[in-house]
Amino acid sequence: MPVDRPRTTADKHDRIIDAAIEVFAEKGFHHARISDIAAKAEVADGTIYLYFRNKDDVLITIFEEKMGMLIEGLKQSLEGVDDPLERIRTFARYHFKQVKDHEALAEVLQIELRLSNKFLKEYRPTQLWEYLNVFAGILRDGQERGVIREVDPFASMWAFFGALDEIAMQWVLANKERKLRFSLDASAEAVAEIFVRGVAANPSAIPVATPLPSQFESLS
């Protein structure tokens, strides 16, 4: 019964991923050195290349694995919610909650990932589409039920994601610089409300919610 085998277990893959998230968040993808990640994961530099093709692959893998988890979580969050319009709200709330709950990961996914040539220009983010397809599915379902008007699910889905993403981006950047952060919760409601009413077949039937206060003033 081996005592003191603190990190021997072959969880090297995970250790590298976790180390990379921290290092990328701290120094940025471009300034992060493989040797930094290796040191933090307590493996040799070369070992990283047994698990990943190259530095970009580490970043991409972070994206894929974490997106997989996010998709799972999203689906779970939506499980108990039936009304398509309420599902839209749930989606927005879930999205921002993840950003708030996983700062380092959010920084990597929001910022560093976008700074990668490979990701932006060559990679097909299948996982992202799957994530967004959940939204398109909500719309299609709502359209079948007659709750949502005839909107193009694809255009709407990208617009929705763009809105969530931009606000998440601003929040992460502000958070990174320790500037006064605006409320992500309020943002979730605001964005959700615009889209709910924007796609609803009968927007007049939607009860007017009192908007949560205090938004973004500090940024302009």
Added chain:
Amino acid sequence: MPVDRPRTTADKHDRIIDAAIEVFAEKGFHHARISDIAAKAEVADGTIYLYFRNKDDVLITIFEEKMGMLIEGLKQSLEGVDDPLERIRTFARYHFKQVKDHEALAEVLQIELRLSNKFLKEYRPTQLWEYLNVFAGILRDGQERGVIREVDPFASMWAFFGALDEIAMQWVLANKERKLRFSLDASAEAVAEIFVRGVAANPSAIPVATPLPSQFESLS
């Protein structure tokens, strides 16, 4: 009427900017060499440093100068339009028209600019805020007139921009790879319609437009 005055005029600044846009769009910011830009602008490498601090400064300057022009153009486009909801539609149409009309520039502003550490992490894009403030102004004006409901102008503005930007991004990326492009015109209408209804005080009064067809299928 001077024919063939190849490089006499002291418009070196503009020549460098224009050359840089082409080179950045073609090779990407990171792979673009100063000497590439200099060659295309028909100046010496060192001359670029008489007009710009460094490579990043060239990129940032492209952003600032072109955004200045876009803001001007946007304001002109809105001049004849009175109805706040119609102004939202005009904004969206204008935004996408610029993307379509200036491919190289759009590629630089959509892609290369985002790949710049300096821009993303250090630069305060005042011009972007000014651009977006036009949208916030539309909302405030509409709220005063009672046409637009109580939405947070800031959150809405970022959501609106995020939606436009994401779709523009997808279009530019698809365009870059010569993949079948979806219709930006249709997207403009779709996004505009969501936001118009999303922020309208009385959405039921908005006539249902027949959505333009054919969206995004090629991307998924």
Added chain:
Amino acid sequence: MPVDRPRTTADKHDRIIDAAIEVFAEKGFHHARISDIAAKAEVADGTIYLYFRNKDDVLITIFEEKMGMLIEGLKQSLEGVDDPLERIRTFARYHFKQVKDHEALAEVLQIELRLSNKFLKEYRPTQLWEYLNVFAGILRDGQERGVIREVDPFASMWAFFGALDEIAMQWVLANKERKLRFSLDASAEAVAEIFVRGVAANPSAIPVATPLPSQFESLS
């Protein structure tokens, strides 16, 4: 009668030389830019090339002109001194006095000049030889008079200069760093005494001077 012609006089040559001494002393020869010198001399960059072949030429000219003055001064200092041994002492005292009285110039001549490839490897410092020949002359004269023994004037001259120069160098470096400086006056006496006795035909006849105290302790 021209009023207010502060710098119009065609003393540009001198203005450039003086500016260069200051700039070289302050930033070092390598880091000094021609434009720095031009700015301080209040002339255009190109103007410097009307008066000097290149940057090295400015440095060399400083050496030549200032050495010319030093040689003159040295000869004047020696004028009233007849005894060859005393002339050696006078030489040493004069050398160190110049170092102490002209800090910026000393820094340029002691440090920056030596850092110049051109000066060290290509230039024939005729002026330096003339300066040292004064010492060789003292020796030869002393030998004719029988006061100085059969030493090789050339070897002795370089040894003497080396000794003066090394101590001057240490003092300038210490002075530059604002470290506690040792006494140049005491050093003059010490070095002079070694050489006086070292070359004297009859050293026993030389009265033993009480050495000045406090030397160099701070440097080791």
Added chain:
Amino acid sequence: MPVDRPRTTADKHDRIIDAAIEVFAEKGFHHARISDIAAKAEVADGTIYLYFRNKDDVLITIFEEKMGMLIEGLKQSLEGVDDPLERIRTFARYHFKQVKDHEALAEVLQIELRLSNKFLKEYRPTQLWEYLNVFAGILRDGQERGVIREVDPFASMWAFFGALDEIAMQWVLANKERKLRFSLDASAEAVAEIFVRGVAANPSAIPVATPLPSQFESLS
């Protein structure tokens, strides 16, 4: 008994140092490229940076390691010599012998090292002080024995080194240009004799040596 083991041994440090001495002597420190050194040492450019911080560090390391050896050798040379005055002569002879026996190294230490900003302005040449302290030690010992008069060991030490160094410098420069070289052996005796008599308590007791002929004529 392995013949032909060209680069297997992990003596890369030494190989780089030796290559650097040759390259620095041949092309000068400033014109020597890292790739030149790497090629001569038969390692990759980057390998040099595994062993040295930068180009200056290579130069400084040459100084430190070689000075360490010189100090050792000096101490050995002095081992059998008891008389302080004779020890001074031994010091001078040793110094010049090293210059003559290691031409490339002498060129680097005499010339290139002095052309280095880092070395001249920032570096504290501890090893040099140790080398010179040997001389100061000789003086102190001689003073205790009453053989050497009351001279300041510090001033004398720098003067002695300056004298040796200047003559070595002139010889190396002349040697470099293939000009007629003067005799370093004769110079050793000449300089030694000046300092021996210069610091001796009883110079009259020193037998007059016939000076070695032919000095320096070719230089003036």
Added chain:
DNA sequence: AATGAATGAGCTTTCATTCAT
């Protein structure tokens, strides 16, 4: 599987110098 020493490609930027005005 793991290591880590070794590799080598890649390019911005400065600034002395020129020369048209």
Added chain:
DNA sequence: AATGAATGAAAGCTCATTCAT
């Protein structure tokens, strides 16, 4: 004589990746 905008050469260093052990 004077200007100063324009030129263009030149190389150190980093670090992702490899591969012998």
